[in-house]
Amino acid sequence: MxxxxxxxxxxxxxxxxxxxxxxxxxxxxxxxxxxxxxxxxxxxxxxxxxxxxxxxxxxxxxxxxxxxxxxxxxxxxxxxxxxxxxxxxxxxxxxxxxxxxxxxxxxxxxxxxxxxxxxxxxxxxxxxxxxxxxxxxxxxxxxxxxxxxxxxxxxxxxxxxxGKLGRDWMGAYYADRITEAEKPATHSSRDGRALKMVPSSMRIQKDQLRRLVSMTLKGRLAEGRSFLLQSWGLQRRLGRHVLAMFRAYAYLQAGLHDQALKDANMALAYSPGDGHWARGHAVLGAALAANLEWQRSALHYRHAMELEPGFEEFESCAQESAEKLSMEEQRVLRTGGTKSYSKWLEEEKERNLPEFLKKRPKYYYYYEWMKKRIAEFYPVLPDPVLDKLLDLDADELDMLLQYPEAIQGQVTEFLDVYETKGAEFLATYRTPQLSWDEVKALQNKAALGIEGEEQLDVSLLEHLPEDTNHALLGAGGRGELTEAERSGLPVRPQLPPDAARDRMALEGSLQDRLKLLEHRAFDSSSTPPSSGADMDAMD
Missing domain, CATH: 1.25.40.10 (Tetratricopeptide repeat domain)
Structure with a gap:
């Protein structure tokens, strides 16, 4: 002795x-x-x-x-x-x-x-x-x-x-410290001094708690004595993580798995070393296994085994939990360890989420929708050209995709710039705006018609009856129908006057833009692409 x-x-x-x-x-x-x-x-x-x-x-x-x-x-x-x-x-x-x-x-x-x-x-x-x-x-x-x-x-x-202390005495000592930690705190009667209070319907009596903690120490006497040696030798109270760990094991043996899981999470959260406590991961793995959460249980048991390699208890429990996993999960855990398996679990969780909960970049769904619409005309485009199209204003790109000639002209323009100037220049390239002469020329061409096309007789428009504005009819309370409605033709709903003027202004600018693109597409189909010098002059 x-x-x-x-x-x-x-x-x-x-x-x-x-x-x-x-x-x-x-x-x-x-x-x-x-x-x-x-x-x-x-x-x-x-x-x-x-x-x-x-x-x-x-x-x-x-x-x-x-x-x-x-x-x-x-x-x-x-x-x-x-x-x-x-x-x-x-x-x-x-x-x-x-x-x-x-x-x-x-x-x-x-x-x-x-x-x-x-x-x-x-x-x-x-x-x-x-x-x-x-x-x-x-x-x-x-x-x-x-x-x-x-x-x-x-x-x-x-x-x-x-080293002379017995298991029963240590079990009683730890149980008494847990009971003291559960007493109401001075600042709040709802909280314990060091541990959260267990609901009265689930709380274990003191004598039973002593017996359960003593059973927990079976096969773990050396570890239990080390906690006492650290506490008494350093003149400190038993750590909150130690008390939570023993209470988690006690409630596990009592069959109260939900409370055991709460205590196990608390033990690991308050453990020293930023969560690098093997016993904390082991008790959390045991609580998760009791709640049939085999993936997280295997992860924490594996973590405990990595922190204390060669410890028989951790290795056997890790093997038991790993057997509940799929073959792919076992392979990832065995070859990559906890880091690879944690990453695999995060990716698997992301894959199984509903689409509206998945983490997506900003405007992800808009870009995917536009890519599908562009692929209908151009299944394969260089990435810089595709990115440049997606960078266009949403209304402008939507309008271009409604007219094949317009999207053809825009893509042709971007491809010319990309092939002659490169991807970096294309990223900052801005499409030239319509000049006044170009606008007048397009208006004249639209009024007179293109060669080979049938021209519209404008005089026929003068004999058509003017359509009725529903906004005015509603204000007057007359409830009359328009000529188109009387004849049973489909009628496009009219906007209020202010909204109609704004819409006409927007459509006018977009139509001018489309006319220019159609004109350029027509010219590019009949003449060879412009040289690099011409592009420099245009800039």
Whole structure:
């Protein structure tokens, strides 16, 4: 029992100058260095495991100088080796009495060594909880900052003491800490101090919780002891992630899978290391498996296995969850690990979403619709030319696609620019606007007709009766029909006067644009394409 504490050796005389008597004077131990025959002989006998001889020599030295605390601590160590635990306990209590009398004059290192020896005596006598209490008290009194020498000398004794704790005691301890964390917080009675309160209809009673946590520790005692060692050694409360983890396992065993899943998510969310806690992923994997979410369960078990490779529990659970997946998923998880499988799950989720929920770029559906309409005329176009068409104004592109000659002229123009100037120039290219002469020429050509086409007799239009405006009829309350309606012909609904004027203005500009494109398409079909010099002149 005592041998597990690495600092259980007789102290060297070179540090004894730190001890002081009740009057503040340095004890006789200062003058006792390695040259003192009795002290040197006692230590040599201890190293040769001649403990009885060492004890007699240290006793002789202690009787000569009762205030020498180093000699008396060394004699306590020898008594422990001789398994005379009661005498060792009495010896260390006398040393503690002298330390309390010295008060602030006692060094922290000397006090820590004495407390550790006291805990060692209690451990030797089987009083594990008392030993832990002494060590925790010593940590509070003697340690100023973690990592210093005084702090480190407690850990061998604390490890030895924690290693003696049983599973039932630890289960009760963790269950009590969970119960305390569930108590209403001071700022809100609806929230717990460290854990969210479980609904009363689902809450497990304290005795049952102790039993379930004890069952959780079966096969996980070393891990459970490590949490206690970190908490007590660093003088901190048990982490919220640890309590949530134990409560998740307890509710899993109780069959309350929904609550277990909430606690498992909480354990991983509050875990140290930005979620890189293997046990947190393992408990979440177990909760997800209980809720039949095999994909996420396999993912988290695999993550736990990657964080702690070779851990049998994680490997077996990961294999069990992976067997529930499809062959493709197993292949992705086996070859690519958690990163590849996470990406695969995201892509699969995106594929299975309804179309209106899928993430699409801005104007995605407009571009897809226009691509289909353009493909009816030009199934294959260079990407820069297609992008340039889609970059046109929506109304203008829609109007072009309604007239084959117009879209032909526009595509021909863009292809000429692309072939002569390249894709970069086409991206910034702007179609030349109609000049006044071109507009007049188009108007004249439309009025007179193209060669070979039948001309329209304008005089016939003068004898047609003027159609009736429904807006005026509605305002007058006459309810009359137009000539077209009386004859049963299909009638295009008329807009109000203001909207009709705006529509006519828009259609006029678009019609002029279409006429120009038709004219250019006609010219391009009869003459060879313009040269690069002509394009430069046009620009």
């Amino acid at each position: 005592y041998e597990c504490m690495e600092n259980n050796e007789v102290e060297s005389e070179r540090v004894r100058g730190q001890e002081r008597d009740a009057n503040g004077r340095e004890t006789i131990g200062q003058a006792m260095d390695e040259s003192v025959p009795v002290t040197r002989q006692a230590k040599e006998a201890f190293e040769k495991e001649e403990y009885q001889t060492s004890y007699l020599l240290y006793s002789e030295q202690a009787d000569a100088c009762p205030q020498d605390l180093v000699v008396r601590r060394n004699r306590c160590v020898v008594l422990l080796k001789l398994k005379r635990y009661e005498e060792a306990k009495q010896e260390i209590e006398n040393v503690l009495t002298n330390l309390r009398q010295n008060g602030e004059k006692t060094s922290r290192e000397s006090a820590a060594k004495t407390y550790v020896l006291n805990a060692a005596c209690l451990l030797a006598m089987g009083q594990v909880l008392d030993a832990i209490k002494v060590l925790r008290s010593s940590l509070r009194e003697t340690v100023q900052s973690p990592g210093e020498d005084v702090h480190q000398m407690h850990f061998p004794a604390l490890c030895c003491a924690v």
